[in-house]
Every structure is written in C-alpha cells, then in structure tokens.
Amino acid sequence: MIHLVEKSMFFPSPLEEVFAYHATIENIPRLMPDYLRIKILKAPSEILELGDKIHLRVILYALRINWEATITECDKNVRFTDVLTKGPFALWKHQHLFEDKNGGTLMTDRIEYKLCSGIFGLLTSNFFVRTELEDIFSSRHQKALQHLTVRE
Secondary structure (H helix, E strand, C coil), rough: CCCCEEEEEECCCCHHHHHHHHHHHCHHCCCCCEEEEEEEEEEEEEEECCEEEEEEEEEEEEEEEEEEEEEEEEEEEEEEEEEEEEEECCCCCCCCEEECCEEEEEEEEEEEEEEEHHHHHCCCCHHHHHHHHHHHHHHHHHHHHHHHHHCC
16 A cells, blocks of 8 residues: 655745755755664765665664665756665655745655565554654754755
C-alpha cells in the first residue's frame, strides 16, 4: 500500500531564494531535527540537478541507514523530486513544490512511500513512520524558516 504525507509552509522570502536554499545539497543535514543525523557521502554537484545521484548515511536513533536517491525532476523555482533507489523503503518519492504566493513562497513537501516487507517493515508500522515523517518535515520547515530569515 502506498502512503502519502504532505506538509506545506509559507516563507516570507522570494521564490528564487527558497528554491535555491532547498536545492543546495549542503543544506540537507542542516534541515534535519537534532535526533536525525545525515552525512553526505557522495553528491555530484552543490545545487541539485536532474539526474544527480545522492548517497547519504542516515542515523536515526541507533539505526544506520544507507540512502541513495536520484533527482528525477528538476524545474528551477517550481519543483524537484528525489526518488529512493536504495534504502529502507520499497517506494520513496519526495516532491519539493514551490509557489510564488502573497509576496513570499509556499513550499510543499509531498512524500509517497511504501514500507518494505523485510525486517524494516516488520519493525515499523505505518503509524510510526507517518508520525516520524510529519515530525521531521515540520522540523525541516521550521529550520528552513530560521535559516532563511537570518539570511535576509
């Protein structure tokens, strides 16, 4: 079964600035909650581009997870999409959507995912994963808002 989590946030910053901040690879670890550590193992460019393959190590609580994703869509100042190619989900498609709105930017994270049937799937439930994802993306939006506000 495919599940969906969608979170939106308004940033009182220009569209180009919000998009550039989220598409900058070095900002991925900065956006995570304190309990979720991410190390960038390999990324071909500083700013995400179509076809980029990103290799991360995610440490969630005591779990060390290798995460590989490919940028399958990249439309500057509109959207970019990363799709999991190797990691803990049977399906992970994360769309980052940007819209110029009321003198700022409305950004939406839209995540489609499917749990694995292996040990990860057995140890988790959709309720746990959905709750974690909602917390992670709420934290990401708040951290992005703080970083973008400081930069202005």
